Amino acid sequence: MIVDFYDIIPQHESIRTELRKAVEEVFDSCSFILGPKVSELEKEVGSYNGSLHALAVNSGTDALLLALAAINLQPGDEVITSPFTFVATAETICQLGGVPVFADIDPKTFNMDAAKIEEKITPKTKAILPVYLFGQLADMTTINAIAKKHNLAVIGDGAQAIGSIQNDKPMGSLADITTLSFYPTKNLGGCGDGGMVLTNSDEYCEELRLLRFHGSGGGYIYKRIGYCSRLDELQAAALLVKMKRIREWTETRRKNARFYFEALKNVSSVVLPTVAPGNQHVFHQFTLRVPGEGRRDALQEYLKVHDVGCAVFYPLSLHLQGPYAKFGYHTGDFPHSERVTEEVLSIPIHPHLGLEQLKYVAETIAAFK
Numbered sequence: 001m002i003v004d005f006y007d008i009i010p011q012h013e014s015i016r017t018e019l020r021k022a023v024e025e026v027f028d029s030c031s032f033i034l035g036p037k038v039s040e041l042e043k044e045v046g047s048y049n050g051s052l053h054a055l056a057v058n059s060g061t062d063a064l065l066l067a068l069a070a071i072n073l074q075p076g077d078e079v080i081t082s083p084f085t086f087v088a089t090a091e092t093i094c095q096l097g098g099v100p101v102f103a104d105i106d107p108k109t110f111n112m113d114a115a116k117i118e119e120k121i122t123p124k125t126k127a128i129l130p131v132y133l134f135g136q137l138a139d140m141t142t143i144n145a146i147a148k149k150h151n152l153a154v155i156g157d158g159a160q161a162i163g164s165i166q167n168d169k170p171m172g173s174l175a176d177i178t179t180l181s182f183y184p185t186k187n188l189g190g191c192g193d194g195g196m197v198l199t200n201s202d203e204y205c206e207e208l209r210l211l212r213f214h215g216s217g218g219g220y221i222y223k224r225i226g227y228c229s230r231l232d233e234l235q236a237a238a239l240l241v242k243m244k245r246i247r248e249w250t251e252t253r254r255k256n257a258r259f260y261f262e263a264l265k266n267v268s269s270v271v272l273p274t275v276a277p278g279n280q281h282v283f284h285q286f287t288l289r290v291p292g293e294g295r296r297d298a299l300q301e302y303l304k305v306h307d308v309g310c311a312v313f314y315p316l317s318l319h320l321q322g323p324y325a326k327f328g329y330h331t332g333d334f335p336h337s338e339r340v341t342e343e344v345l346s347i348p349i350h351p352h353l354g355l356e357q358l359k360y361v362a363e364t365i366a367a368f369k
Helices: 009-014 016-029 034-047 060-070 088-095 140-150 202-211 233-243 246-263 295-304 322-327 333-342 355-367
Strands: 053-057 078-081 100-104 126-129 152-158 177-183 195-199 216-218 286-289 344-347
Touching: 009 016, 016 034, 016 233, 034 053, 034 195, 034 233, 053 060, 053 202, 060 088, 060 152, 060 195, 060 202, 078 088, 088 100, 088 195, 088 322, 100 177, 100 322, 140 152, 195 202, 202 216, 246 286, 246 355, 295 344, 295 355
Parallel strands: 078 100, 078 126, 126 152, 152 177
Antiparallel strands: 053 195, 177 195, 286 344
């Protein structure tokens, strides 16, 4: 049996007719930039995530960049974030001349440890940027309390967490600005790059609207230096078709996760992920820890030999990556982040897995010695 780590083909096969119709409607209208489908998508995604405002942009990375620009991040300003994340989180801070200040993670949830944040605050700190890694929200109650105490902005990197909830509050209501990615393999993935910025602030919304369109409110009048970051109408059309299924697909991911939790609960070679109290995880990834020197790599090879897809997110903590060495970080600075990079292994969790495939994955992991 072959179990792909992620397989988009069955997803697209199931909605092929609707996708084609939606795309043809765009071609018929010839409205390709910031058209009605983009507006409709913004309303649906904003509502789904508890945000008053939603602005579609051309990637999840741009969503972060525009969010940081909207809070007026200046060269030398510091942003506290996680070292265990995709590079875009720190990269965009640097692109605006800011300084990423890392705080170590909670090794159980993989998210930034809120208890490590306050000690990182200096007079240069501008914002806190928690990452909702693998589909689970960080401790936003504590993070928001710290931000309020020190008058800091909070930007939530929700690229992997669309639809997640904490203490009955949807993701988009838990930070000043929240960013999304529509990369094809995300829980809501487009047919190319795409992203969105969410906020409940009228002021930030206006800034973001200007930023994504060259700093212009229209009529070739420019209010600030901006960017060209607009989601294509074709992408919005495809994403709207998929939005109809997002709740169903998310529940299937959770169902698949429940299967793994039960099937692997007595397998001593792996440590199962932890869902923090109050969180409704959306399981963009189901990430195991495999303790023991070299054991993760051995299990990864074992799964590949047995045709089970798997992946490592992420193999090296950002503070140890070459471009970020200039900020003065060294091995040992963030021991939890450094350790998990040697132990994490994500297994198939996508919503198009069959029961026999799930059983095969679990049985193969259990057979690993």
